[in-house]
């Protein structure tokens with residue numbers, strides 16, 4: 001039997017196991033929305049297309065499935081671009097469906113036409129313009145396959161209105177044939193053996209873990225690996241939750257706002273075992289002084305990541321799901337030598353403990369004014385172990401990375417690569433849609449919150465009980481910090497002069513709002529906020545000019561940190 | 566340093582901007598690019614000439630490989646290969662220079678493809694260096710218009726780059 005393009009699209013989604021999509025209707029997707037009424041797929045109506053993409057992105061980040069968002073042509077589609085770029089930078093598997101004007105009108109500056117293939121080319125893993133309904137099923141199959149395999153990423157499918165209305169026999173292909181795309185690489189055994197020899201020869205090894213480990217779901221293998229060789233583990237922002245931050249081998253985050261001990265460990269290390277990380281400039285600081293004494297092993301599924309920023313002594317192209325278990329097996333075969341390494345690295349671990357004692361993560365507590373770090377510590381103490389935390393971008397995001405000890409994988413959702421303010425609230429929404437029963441918290445600043453605050457309406461409408469923590473400093477705090485440190489305290493356009501009543505804002509949307517202004521109120525309010533049903537805004541008036549420390553100034557080496565006094 | 570890269574791609578619309586975008590996105594100039602279908606009409610072969618440092622070229626080559634529509638990337642830079650480019654040129658050929666133009670054409674084995682009382686159009690193939698020399702000799706005689714195809718290359722020896730191996 002023949003089906004229309006829009007029916008085929010929804011069938012493909014269903015066959016790909018998609019249960020929930022996020023989106024916003026309009027003229028060129030009206031057929032899809034009509035057929036959606038007869039489809040088992042749940043649709044969440046966000047209040048902005050950017051938010052719909054962030055929500056679908058976070059849905060993917062917490063479930064590991066491909067996130068799906070739908071937008072209409074023109075302004076709807078261009079609104080998705082920040083969301084797509086955010087997902088692209090963090091390698092999140094997504095399929096974005098954009099409506100397009102009918103094929104005969106493409107290129108005519110038709111009403112609500114935008115060249116989405118051109119616009120999204122640099123921020124998608126791949127994109128498709130569907131010109132014939134007969135190609136739609138194959139393209140959808142490929143889109144999902146490309147999104148989720150290899151180094152994952154967003155794929156956009158631009159679907160003209162006439163293609164949605166045309167009919168074809170529906171036949172979903174079982175396999176994908178893409179001769180230019182062979183993503184499942186198995187690591188070269190000789191390289192693997194070399195890696196093992198290097199590990200067995202190391203005396204100051206450090207395991208440096210990136211977002212690839214989160215995406216590959218290898219937390220268990222990583223734990224085994226680290227415990228076997230007893231090496232300290234440092235994680236990037238994208239990998240905080242892939243290794244328990246409470247583990248004795250954890251040294252927390254490295255880089256610009258990393259811990260003293262992580263940055264010292266990397267600087268002194270003689271072997272850096274890099275797993276699914278990409279040596280971002282926020283991580284390395286000045287390249288010339290990054291891990292100067294270390295040999296570098298770099299495991300990554302994406303060959304373009306290897307040797308892009310730093311020299312690499314042993315490249316290992318492969319999937320972590322394949323490489324880590326094989327490394328662990330290999331080490332098992334060398335049990336005696338492993339024991340020797342563990343014994344020979346006692347001094348190294350002692351050194352790390354010394355660094356931890358010398359400069360632990362700390363802040364100065366005050367009697368009355370609330371310290372933002374304190375709120376985060378308390379939150380960790382009081383929320384569930386598997387609570388999902390999303391953040392916006394700014395100081396609050398860094399404090400979350402520093403002071404919220406993540407334990408379970410896929411519980412930390414943050415925009416790392418692009419650093420998109422306005423990500424957190426819709427991301428929390430998407431995470432809550434995936435796990436209605438779990439605690440989901442958005443940690444936000446007053447600035448970022450206002451970039452997508454319209455999503456309060458979506459939360460209330462769909463009864464998604466996200467708890468929003470606003471660390472309100474009345475500043476665009478992170479930029480203000482840079483102005484304080486590097487621009488003589490000239491606070492150009494970073495003071496949010498109009499104070500917002502976030503409690504009233506919550507109430508206007510039918511959510512609950514509460515506010516704390518003193519340290520002593522923090523604990524009670526977090527307890528109350530977490531226990532209150534439905535979406536809640538917990539606003540904390542925090543110390544206005546608190547800084548995120550340690551900090552490696554831009555362009556400096558990791559060992560040139562400005563430390564908390 | 567000059568690099569000549571051959572890229573086998575799916576013969577589909579929209580592939581060219583993906584490829585060229587990788588270069589422009591990194592501030593790299595494409596000196597020349599030629600593209601046409603291969604023996605297998607579903608595959609097109611691009612020959613790209615660019616200049617740049619080895620490390621960045623390695624990145625670009627990896628990035629090209631990463632494109633879904635790219636089937637194979639061959640960097641001929643350090644290989645044994647044959648390179649040819651085609652050139653067509655319109656030269657003024659008034660009374661006194663007419664013979665000289667033909668003499669130069671003859672030396673370079675160029676064909677006369679169009680003749681008018683005031684001009685010749687010539688066609689020649691060869692290595693880019695040969696074409697450069699040809700152009701320099703014609704320049705004083707009055708070059709009116711010049712068009713070059715950009716080089717295409719093929720490896721020496723029996724090994725063939727056709728599609729997926």
Ligand SMILES: Cc1ncc(C[n+]2csc(CCOP(=O)(O)OP(=O)(O)O)c2C)c(N)n1
Pocket residue numbers: 392393394395396397419420421422444445446447448449471473475476477478479
């Ligand atoms: C969309 C977007 N615009 C601008 C920036 C630059 N930026 C980075 S952090 C920041 C300040 C964020 O302020 P706020 O959300 O209040 O958080 P705080 O730093 O005060 O915790 C700004 C403006 C950004 N990251 N994203």
